[in-house]
């Protein structure tokens with residue numbers, strides 16, 4: 001069967017859905033293809049189930065910090081896991097397919113591969129291939145896949161990746177977590193608070209090494225209170241099956257064992273089998289794009305999201321998708337595209353203002369550059385640190401503990417990085433994202449008065465410490 005549309009989007013994760021939506025809004029006939037579930041990794045095996053697993057433990061911990069709130073001893077895992085299953089619709093993507101159709105997007109299920117210039121072949125087991133040609137462009141949004149380290153015996157044991165860790169039907173009695181990145185810390189705390197004994201193995205001295213150093217230090221303190229055992233500066237050398245689970249041997253000879261082993265050591269772009277050769281690119285490589293989303297050197301090919309290796313986060317991928325969909329639609333209409341930084345056709349924020357929340361307790365919110373990144377970029381910076389101690393934080397929880405940092409570009413007197421760590425700081429982050437993306441001068445920020453009594457009064461403490 002041969003078909004023709006204006007645009008083909010490969011991959012219906014959050015990023016592909018947004019790229020297709022914008023292309024349709026731009027007047028283009030758009031086909032969105034997925035080989036698994038519409039909604040992608042984020043909806044079913046990543047962001048949504050992981051946050052559903054974390055939230056009840058945080059609510060219980062928050063209640064314990066307030067006298068007079070009646071709380072039980074521990075979480076009841078059954079309802080927690082059932083609520084997680086509701087959020088992932090028991091792995092049924094009907095509502096997401098219906099959304100796409102309602103938005104005017106044409107949908108197809110199957111494995112899509114590039115087989116020619118602007119040509120995609122969709123394969124489904126037991127059915128003839130469908131060849132679809134795009135009049136204007138193909139947008140690749142195939143996401144990423146886990147990357148496992150080379151460890152003797154690892155390929156012989158049934159270890160968990162993030163899919164198994166977010167979708168597990170029972171609480172394991174014990175779990176060894178390898179990797180202290182975002183997946184490692186979120187899943188270690190979620191399952192610990194659901195009752196599992198956790199060993200967390202870090203290759204460095206602290207978790208979340210890409211964040212400001214105090215982030216990892218505060219998480220280590222919280223993990224100690226949770227009873228999570230952290231193994232720092234550790235190197236895993238061998239994995240093996242045991243009678244009741246899996247063991248992991250570290251280079252110092254110690255052996256950790258658990259009912260489960262979670263390997264959370266990062267992800268790589270999902271491009272092994274999408275026909276990149278057709279575009280003169282190597283299978284498995286990152287799809288490097290310019291700020292309009294166009295794959296370098298291939299005018300008809302665009303990409304967005306994890307597959308581009310830019311900012312592997314749902315919200316940032318969706319931002320790139322909105323821009324890429326608009327660019328493809330504008331070019332299809334013969335309109336010029338504004339390539340200047342911060343135009344609506346350029347994902348400039350990817351370079352300066354990527355926000356990320358890590359949903360641990362304490363939460364972590366970070367946008368822009370760390371002090372170290374800003375210094376290595378040659379900026380003349382001033383770094384301001386304060387403890388989060390405001391009337392709002394005192395009221396929010398007894399013993400509230402948190403820290404905040406501003407990184408100020410002194411030559412322009414604008415913020416280039418902000419970090420908050422503390423209970424319930426996630427929603428505070430957007431104020432910082434606006435300040436960084438908007439390049440709001442610190443002297444004008446002085447006039448953005450935080451409400452009393454809120455945690456956001458930390459902004460006042462930060463600006464006073466800066467010298468205002």
Ligand SMILES: Cc1cc2nc3c(=O)[nH]c(=O)nc-3n(C[C@H](O)[C@H](O)[C@H](O)COP(=O)(O)OP(=O)(O)OC[C@H]3O[C@@H](n4cnc5c(N)ncnc54)[C@H](O)[C@@H]3O)c2cc1C
Pocket residue numbers: 010011012013014015016033034035036037038039040041042043045046047048050051110111112113141142143144162166183270273274304305306307311312313314315316317
């Ligand atoms: C455990 C975990 C928790 C996370 N939590 C958060 C969070 O809280 N916040 C956040 O911002 N980010 C989070 N992330 C990151 C987030 O999941 C990704 O950044 C996001 O899913 C990327 O979206 P995407 O659309 O690029 O890719 P994906 O969501 O991976 O979607 C890609 C889609 O492409 C399809 N596909 C792939 N190849 C083909 C093919 N050849 N043909 C047809 N279809 C194909 C796949 O089936 C999939 O549906 C988390 C990640 C993990 C692992």
Ligand SMILES: NC(=O)c1ccc[n+]([C@@H]2O[C@H](COP(=O)([O-])OP(=O)(O)OC[C@H]3O[C@@H](n4cnc5c(N)ncnc54)[C@H](O)[C@@H]3O)[C@@H](O)[C@H]2O)c1
Pocket residue numbers: 149178179180181182183184186201202203204208209235236264265266267312313356357358359
């Ligand atoms: N809340 C969120 O925004 C959120 C939550 C989960 C995941 N994500 C995204 O998903 C992606 C994948 O997350 P991730 O945690 O798998 O990757 P990551 O790159 O964030 O962290 C991987 C960690 O594993 C460590 N590591 C690598 N090899 C190791 C080894 N052999 N032994 C011990 N440690 C080792 C690395 O030093 C790193 O700290 C990230 O891009 C992340 O931003 C985001």
